[in-house]
C-alpha cells in the first residue's frame with residue numbers, strides 16, 4: 001500500500017513543543033515518526049513524498065460539546081427546532097458534521113441530538129453516504145418533569161417533545177431512560193443536572209435529585225456508556241464528580257474543591273466559554289450579559305490552575321444557538337490563550353490529547369506517534385506560535401481522518417516549491 005511521507009514537518013504532538021521530523025502515514029495509522037534522534041524513515045517509489053518545508057503536522061482536534069442539529073436555537077419559541085421534520089434535522093446535522101471535519105475537528109462528542117439523528121449520521125458516515133468526524137453519539141435530554149428543557153408545551157395540550165426529551169422521575173425511570181438511549185445507539189447520555197449557564201432555571205437549582213443522577217450514571221456505567229451533565233454550581237459539580245460523571249458541561253462555579261475532585265476522578269471539564277464571550281458582546285449592557293461576565297471571568301481565572309492540577313479540559317460549545325453560528329469552532333482556541341493565560345500548546349493539548357481521551361481513544365489518537373490512528377492536520381503556519389492560524393480554514397492544507405484525506409492541498413506545496421526554485 002502506498003504511503004504518504006511528510007518530510008520536514010514541524011510535529012506538534014499535543015504534548016511537546018514542535019520538533020522537525022518525518023511523518024509516515026500508512027493505511028489508517030501513523031507508521032513512523034522519525035526525527036534527528038530517531039533514525040531515517042524509509043520509502044519507495046510507489047510512496048507519495050511531500051516536503052512540508054517546516055509546515056506543521058498536528059493531531060486532528062476534538063469538539064467535545066456539540067449539537068449538530070442546532071439551528072438559530074433561541075430565535076423562535078419552544079420547542080427550539082424540535083418541530084422541524086426529523087429528516088430535515090438529519091440533513092442539517094450531516095452538513096454540520098462535515099463542516100466540523102472541514103474546520104479540523106476529526107472527532108466530535110455530541111451533547112445531544114433529537115430523533116436519533118447522531119446515531120443515523122454516524123451510520124451514514126460509516127456507510128460512506130456522508131463524510132464527517134468520528135462521532136461519540138448523544139441522544140435525547142434525559143431529565144425530570146418540568147426540568148429546564150421540559151418547557152416545550154403546557155401539560156394540558158397533552159403532547160410532549162418526546163423526540164428530543166426523555167422525561168423520567170425516580171431512579172427506576174432514569175435507569176429505564178438511560179437503557180433506552182443505549183439501546184438506540186447512544187454512547188453518552190446528556191443530563192441537565194442544574195439550571196444556570198443560559199437556561200431559565202437558576203444555577204443553584206437541581207433539575208433532578210442526586211439519587212436520580214446516581215441511578216442514571218450507574219445504569220450507563222453498567223453498559224459501557226458515559227454520562228455528561230449541564231452543571232452550574234460548585235456543590236452539584238462535586239456531587240456529580242463523586243458519582244462518576246464523565247464530562248462536566250459548562251461548570252460555572254468550578255472552584256478549588258472541584259479541581260481537587262476532578263483531578264482525582266478523571267472527570268473532564270468542558271468550560272464552553274465561547275458562547276458566553278459572544279453573548280457578552282451581542283447583549284452588552286443587559287443583565288443577561290452581566291451575569292455571563294461574572295461566570296466567564298471566574299472560569300477564565302481558574303482554568304490554568306485546573307489544567308496544572310491535572311483536570312482534563314475540553315473544547316466545544318453550543319454552536320447553532322442564535323447569533324453563534326456553526327463553523328466558528330476553532331475561534332474557541334485563541335480565547336483561552338487571550339483570556340485564561342494558557343499557552344497555545346496547552347490549548348492544543350486540550351483539543352487533541354484530552355479530546356481523544358474523552359472519546360475513549362487515549363493512546364490511539366490525539367497524538368502524532370507511531371501506531372496512532374492517522375487523524376491529523378497539515379497546517380500552513382505554526383499554531384504553537386500563533387494559535388489563530390487554526391481559525392482560518394485556508395491554512396488547513398490537509399485533513400486526514402482514519403488515514404483518509406478529506407482535504408488535500410499538499411500537491412500545491414510541491415508546486416509552490418518547484419515554482420520557487
Ligand SMILES: [Zn+2]
Nearest residue numbers: 067111317318
Ligand atoms: Zn449544549
